[in-house]
Amino acid sequence: MQVRAENLRKQYVGIAALDDVSLTVQPGELVALLGPSGSGKTTLLRTIAGLEAPDSGTVYFNDRDLSDSRIQDRGVGFVFQHYALFKHMRVMDNIAFGLRARSKNKPKESEIKRRVLELLDLVQLSGLERRFPAQLSGGQRQRVALARALAIEPSVLLLDEPFGALDARVRKDLRRWLREIHERTGHTTLFVTHDQEEALELADRVVVMNKGKIEQSATPDEIYDTPATPFVFSFIGESSVIPVQIGNGRATLDERLLDLEIGALPDGPAQLYLRPEDVTMVTDGGPGIPGLVVSTRRIGGMRRVTIECGLARHRIEFDAPAEVPINNSQRLTIRVIGGRVYGSGSEGYETERLAASATSDFKWAKAEGWLDR
C-alpha cells in the first residue's frame, strides 16, 4: 500500500505543527520520521492514521482519498509509545480485539483464536496469552501492542516512538526484531523517533523534520553524508559549527585563510559545519588553525578533544587516537580536511563538499616529543 500525504497543514494555537508537508511512502518501505520534540513528526503520523484531522491537505492510500474516511475504516495498525494496551483484558483478548470488532467478515471464534496464537508466535510471546498487561515487562507489552496492530492485517503500520519508553538494551533488541518482522510481513511502515541512531539503523529512508517542515528525505547514507540543511547536519551525529567568511573563492576565519575548496558559494558570511572526522591535528608544522584544548573525554577507542579556535573562541570537536596524550590548556594546531559550508542565501542553503587539501595523507607521529614543536 502506497501512502501519500499532500500539502498537509495543521495549526495548534499559533504554532504550525505541520507546515505544508508532502510525503510519499512506497509500498513495503520502512520509513523513519526523525526530529526533535515539537517538530511535527508525531502530528504527521497521527494525521496519516486519522487520529488528527489536518486543517488542509489530503492523505491518500493507493490513490484513495481518505479525507472523509473514518479512522475505523482506514485499516491502520497503530502502535503507541506507552503501548495503550487494554489493561483489563488478557493478552489474547487484547490481540483479538480488532478481529472481534469487525462488523463485516468477522471470523469465527476458533479462527480468531488460531490467529491470536499465530501472532503471539510471531512476536515470540507464546505461552503468555493468559497474562494481563500489568504482568508483562515493557518490551513484552510493546510486542503485544504490535501483535494487536498486526491482527487486523493493516494496510500500513504506524508506530509512534515505539521504543521510547524502554531501556537501552531492550530497545536495541526490539529494533532488530522489528526489522525482521518488517522483512517477513512486508507492511508499509512509518515510525516516529527522536533517536537518530535508531532512525539510521532501522529505516530504508529517513525523513528529518523540524518546525513542521520536512528538512530532508533520503536514505540513511545520504542523510549522514550529504545533509541538505544545517539543521540536518547538526541533528544527525556530532557536529561543530564555525562562522567563516567567503570571498574571492576562498574561505577565511578571522582573516586567516582556510585551505579549503568552497566551489561556487556566493561571497559573504557562511557557516562551516564539521564532524569530528573532518578535523585532524597538525603535527608536521604545516599550516593550520591554532587552538587551546578545553576538554578531552574518552569515547570507545578514541579520545574526543574539544578545542577553542579563533578570536571568538569557537569550539571544535575532533577525535585523536587514545594513546596520544593530550592535556587541558595545551596548545594544538588543527587542520580542516572536510565538512560542509552552508552559505546564507534566502532561497535556501547551498552546500559544497570540501575536498581534503594540501597534505592529505598524514600519519600520526608517535615519536616522543612530537608535541613540543
Add this chain to the structure above:
Amino acid sequence: MVLIAVSLGFLGLMLIAPLLVVFVEAFSRGLGVYFDALALPDTMAALQLTLLVAVIAVPANLVFGVAAAWLIAKFDFKGKAFLLTLIDLPFAVSPVVSGLIFVLLFGANSALGPVLDSYGIKVLFAVPGIVIATIFITFPFIARELIPLMQQQGSSEEEAAVSLGASGWRTFFQVTLPNVKWGLLYGVLLCNARAMGEFGAVSVVSGHIRGVTNTLPLHIEILYNDNKAAAAFAVASLLAMLALVTLAVKTLLEARFAGEIAAQRRH
C-alpha cells in the same frame, strides 16, 4: 504518635460520637417505641418516597455524570473550564438556595409554572420537584469522581480501539467503562447516600405534606419538632444505617478486588 492521637480523637468526637448518639437515642425508650416509630404510615410513606427519589436520581446522574466526565476528560473544546465550574455549582451553592432557585423556576409566579400547570403537571410541592432538586444536588458526585480518573488515563486506549476498527459505543463499553468501573461505583455509592440524605433543597421544594412529599430527612425533622425525639432518632438510625451499609459495601468491594484495582493503577 501525637498526630495519630489528634486525628483519631477528632474523628471520634466529630464522627463516631454523633453516630453513637443516634443509635442510643433511638433505643432510649425501648425496642417497642423504636419499631412503632418505624411502622407509622407516615414513616413508611417517607421511606418509599426516599427510595423512589434515589431510584430515579441515581441512574439519571449516572448517565449525566458519565457523559459529562467523558466529554471533559477526552475532548478539548471551548468553554471546558466553564462546564467544570458548572458541575461544581451544586457543591458551592447552599442547598437551601438551590431549592429556592427551583421555587423561582417552577413557582406560581414564574414563567414555567403556569404553563406546566395548564397541562396539569405539578412540579413544586410534589414528587417531580423533589426528584429534580435531588438530581441537581447530587450531580457532581459521579462526574467529579470520574473526571480526574479519566484524565489521568488519557485517550490512547480509546484511540487504539478505534484504530482497530471499534465503533464509538463498543469503545465506550469495552474500553472506557471497564477502566473507570471502580471510580464509577464509588461515585454511585456517594451519590446514592446523598440522594437519600438530602435535606435543604428538598425541604424548600417539598412543601412538607405528610405522607405525600416528606422524605426521610424531612420526616425526621417533623418528628423532632413534635417532641417525638425517640421516634425521630429511630428514623434517623435508618439513614445512619444506610450510610454504614454504603461504607461496608465499598470496603468489601475494595477488599474483594484489591488485586485487580492495584493492577489497574500500576499500569
